[in-house]
Amino acid sequence: xxxxxxxxxxxxxxxxxxxxxDPEVYQEExxxxxxxxxxxxxxxxxxxxxxxxxxxxxxxxxxVTWRGEDGKVRVFLNSCRHRGMKVCRTDCGNAxxxxxxxxxxxxxxxxxxxxxxxxxxxxxxxxxxxxxxxLRAPKVASYGGLVFASWDEGAGSLDDYLGDLxxxxxxxxxxQLGGLEFLPGQQRYALKANWKIAGENFAxxxxxxxxxxxxxxxxxxxxxxxxxxxxxxxxxxxxxxxFANGHGLxxxxxxxxxxxxxxxxxxxxxxxxxxxxxxxxxxxETRLSPRQAALHALAFGNVxxxxxxxxxxxxxxxxIYLWHPRGxxxxxxxQWCAIDAQAPQVIKDICRIDFPRTQAVAGIAAQDDTENFExxxxxxxxxxxxxxxxxxxxxxxxxxAATKEGYPGKFAPYVSETxxxxxxxxxxxLMGDGAQRPRT
Amino acid sequence: xxxxxxxQHEVEQFLYSEVQxxxxxxxxxxxDLLAEDIRYWMPVRETRDGDGNGIAGPEGLAIFDxxxxxxxxxxERFYSDVAHAEQPPSRVRYFVSNVVLRARxxxxxxxxxxxxxxxxxLEKTESFxxxxxxxxxxxxxxxxxxxxxxxxxxxxxxxxxxISLFF
Numbered sequence: 001x002x003x004x005x006x007x008x009x010x011x012x013x014x015x016x017x018x019x020x021x022d023p024e025v026y027q028e029e030x031x032x033x034x035x036x037x038x039x040x041x042x043x044x045x046x047x048x049x050x051x052x053x054x055x056x057x058x059x060x061x062x063x064v065t066w067r068g069e070d071g072k073v074r075v076f077l078n079s080c081r082h083r084g085m086k087v088c089r090t091d092c093g094n095a096x097x098x099x100x101x102x103x104x105x106x107x108x109x110x111x112x113x114x115x116x117x118x119x120x121x122x123x124x125x126x127x128x129x130x131x132x133x134x135l136r137a138p139k140v141a142s143y144g145g146l147v148f149a150s151w152d153e154g155a156g157s158l159d160d161y162l163g164d165l166x167x168x169x170x171x172x173x174x175x176q177l178g179g180l181e182f183l184p185g186q187q188r189y190a191l192k193a194n195w196k197i198a199g200e201n202f203a204x205x206x207x208x209x210x211x212x213x214x215x216x217x218x219x220x221x222x223x224x225x226x227x228x229x230x231x232x233x234x235x236x237x238x239x240x241x242x243f244a245n246g247h248g249l250x251x252x253x254x255x256x257x258x259x260x261x262x263x264x265x266x267x268x269x270x271x272x273x274x275x276x277x278x279x280x281x282x283x284x285e286t287r288l289s290p291r292q293a294a295l296h297a298l299a300f301g302n303v304x305x306x307x308x309x310x311x312x313x314x315x316x317x318x319x320i321y322l323w324h325p326r327g328x329x330x331x332x333x334x335q336w337c338a339i340d341a342q343a344p345q346v347i348k349d350i351c352r353i354d355f356p357r358t359q360a361v362a363g364i365a366a367q368d369d370t371e372n373f374e375x376x377x378x379x380x381x382x383x384x385x386x387x388x389x390x391x392x393x394x395x396x397x398x399x400x401a402a403t404k405e406g407y408p409g410k411f412a413p414y415v416s417e418t419x420x421x422x423x424x425x426x427x428x429x430l431m432g433d434g435a436q437r438p439r440t
Numbered sequence: 441x442x443x444x445x446x447x448q449h450e451v452e453q454f455l456y457s458e459v460q461x462x463x464x465x466x467x468x469x470x471x472d473l474l475a476e477d478i479r480y481w482m483p484v485r486e487t488r489d490g491d492g493n494g495i496a497g498p499e500g501l502a503i504f505d506x507x508x509x510x511x512x513x514x515x516e517r518f519y520s521d522v523a524h525a526e527q528p529p530s531r532v533r534y535f536v537s538n539v540v541l542r543a544r545x546x547x548x549x550x551x552x553x554x555x556x557x558x559x560x561x562l563e564k565t566e567s568f569x570x571x572x573x574x575x576x577x578x579x580x581x582x583x584x585x586x587x588x589x590x591x592x593x594x595x596x597x598x599x600x601x602x603i604s605l606f607f
Contacts, residue, residue: 093489185484185501189599214522219513337501353505362503362603367525370602
C-alpha cells in the first residue's frame with residue numbers, strides 16, 4: 001500500500017477513509033474549510049425586525065446572526081470578549097442589547113461593547129472598549145434572503161462563491177410568489193457520523209435512493225400525503241450537475257415535466273391550486289430564461305461544505321439542512337421547512353405535515369440515512385479499515401464531455417459519482433497539504 | 441366521569457399496556473387503540489427569549505404531525521424487511537409516570553404523563569428521549585379506552601438521534 005498517496009484521488013475515483021476518521025484531519029477541516037468558506041446561517045424572514053436574532057454555528061464556533069437597529073444583518077462570535085461566556089443563550093428572539101451573564105459586559109446590536117461593570121473602579125476608565133466589541137464575521141451576505149457568512153477577510157463575494165449554482169437556485173427563489181418563508185422552529189438531532197457523509201449524500205448520491213429508501217417505494221404512496229411525493233420518482237429523465245466550488249445538484253429535470261406533474265396534482269386539489277401553479281410558472285417565465293422556467297423546481301443539492309436543500313415541486317415543502325461538524329465522528333443536523341409565503345393555505349398545510357414525514361428527524365427517509373451514516377463511520381475508525389479507500393468509480397470517465405448546451409455546470413449521468421468527486425476535489429483544494437499527509 | 445382512585449388505576453394500567461405493545465413491536469394492535477380521527481402531534485422545541493416553553497404552535501414545525509393513515513404507513517414500513525433503521529429491530533423500553541387525569545366536559549379524559557423512552561439497537565447505539573404526553577382518552581364501544589388525541593412534547597432541543605419509534 002502506498003503510504004504517501006493523496007487522500008483524494010479524483011482521477012482514480014478514490015477517497016481515503018482516513019479523512020472520515022482522523023482527528024487531525026478534522027481540526028484542519030475546521031480551520032481550512034469551516035473558517036474560510038461561506039456558511040449558511042438562516043433566512044432573512046426569520047429576523048425581519050431590528051434587534052431580531054437567531055443563534056447558530058459556523059463549524060464549531062457559536063454565532064449570533066443579529067439584525068441591527070440600522071436594519072443591517074451582522075454575524076458575531078457568540079462569546080463575550082472578557083471571559084468567553086456565550087452572550088446569547090437562546091435560539092431566537094429580539095434584543096437591543098446582549099449582556100453576558102458572567103460579569104455583565106454588554107453589547108449593542110452592532111457589536112460594540114457599551115457596558116462594563118466597574119469600569120471606573122476596575123479599569124480606571126482606561127479599558128479601550130473599541131477593541132473589545134463582539135468579534136464580527138468580516139463577510140456577511142445574502143442570496144435570495146438566504147444569509148451566509150465567512151470568517152475569511154479575503155473571501156470573494158458570495159455571488160462568486162455560489163457561482164453557476166445561482167442559475168439553478170434562482171428557480172427556487174423566483175418561483176415563490178410571496179418569497180420564501182421559514183416555518184417557526186427547527187429540528188435538530190445528533191448523528192454519530194462524519195459531516196461529509198451527509199454533505200456528499202445531498203450533493204449527488206442518487207445511487208442510494210432505491211436501496212436505502214426501498215421501504216418508501218413499497219408503501220402505498222397515497223397514504224403518505226395528498227401530494228404524492230413519490231410521483232416524482234418515476235419515468236423522468238434526471239440529471240446530476242456539479243460546480244466548481246464543490247456544490248452539487250442531483251435529480252434535475254430539464255424537460256418541463258415537473259411543471260406538468262404539479263399541474264396534474266394541483267388539479268386534484270382544486271382550481272385555486274391549479275391557478276397557483278400557473279402563477280408560479282408565469283413568474284418564472286417573466287423573471288428567468290425559458291430553460292430555467294422549464295425546470296420549475298430543483299431536487300437535491302448541497303452547497304459546499306454543509307448546506308443542503310431539497311425542492312421537488314411548488315406543492316411540496318423546501319427542506320433546508322445544515323450538517324454541523326462535531327468531531328470526526330459526530331455531526332448535528334439542523335433542519336428547517338421553507339414555504340412560499342403566498343402559497344394557498346391548503347398547500348401551506350400540506351407542506352407543514354409533509355416535511356416531518358419524509359426527510360426529517362422522524363421522517364421515513366432520514367431514519368434509514370442515520371443508520372447508514374452512523375455505521376459507515378463506525379466501520380471506518382479501526383486501524384485496518386481506515387487504510388482503505390471509498391470507491392467513487394461509478395461512471396468514472398464516462399462524463400468527459402459533460403456539458404449540456406445552454407445549461408451551466410458539469411452534467412453527469414444520473415447514476416454516477418461525479419458530483420461526489422466534485423465535492424472531494426474542492427475539499428482537497430481547500431485542505432492543501434492538510435490532505436496530503438502520509439497515511440497512518 | 442368522576443376521577444377517583446379506581447379510574448386512576450384503570451387509566452394507568454391502560455397506559456402501561458399501551459407502551460408494552462410498543463415495546464413488543466405489536467404495532468398493529470397499538471393502532472387499534474387510536475381513534476380514526478387522531479392527531480398525533482409532536483411540535484418542535486426551542487429555547488426562546490421571553491417564552492419559557494418554546495413549544496412550536498400548530499402552524500409551526502413539528503417532529504410528528506400524523507393522522508391515523510400515515511401512522512399505519514409508518515407501521516407497515518417498520519414491518520417491511522428494508523426499513524434499515526429498524527431492521528434488525530431496536531430494543532425499546534418505555535417508562536410512564538406522573539399520570540394526571542382531568543375529566544372533560546364531553547365525557548372524555550385529559551391524561552398527562554411523563555415519558556422516558558430508551559431505544560437500544562445493534563451493538564451500542566442507544567439514546568434517551570424524555571418528555572411529557574398529553575392525551576385525550578375516550579371510552580370505546582367495548583368499555584375500554586381509545587386515544588383520541590396525542591400531543592408529545594420532548595424536553596430536548598437537540599434530539600439524541602433520529603426517531604424510528606412511536607411515543
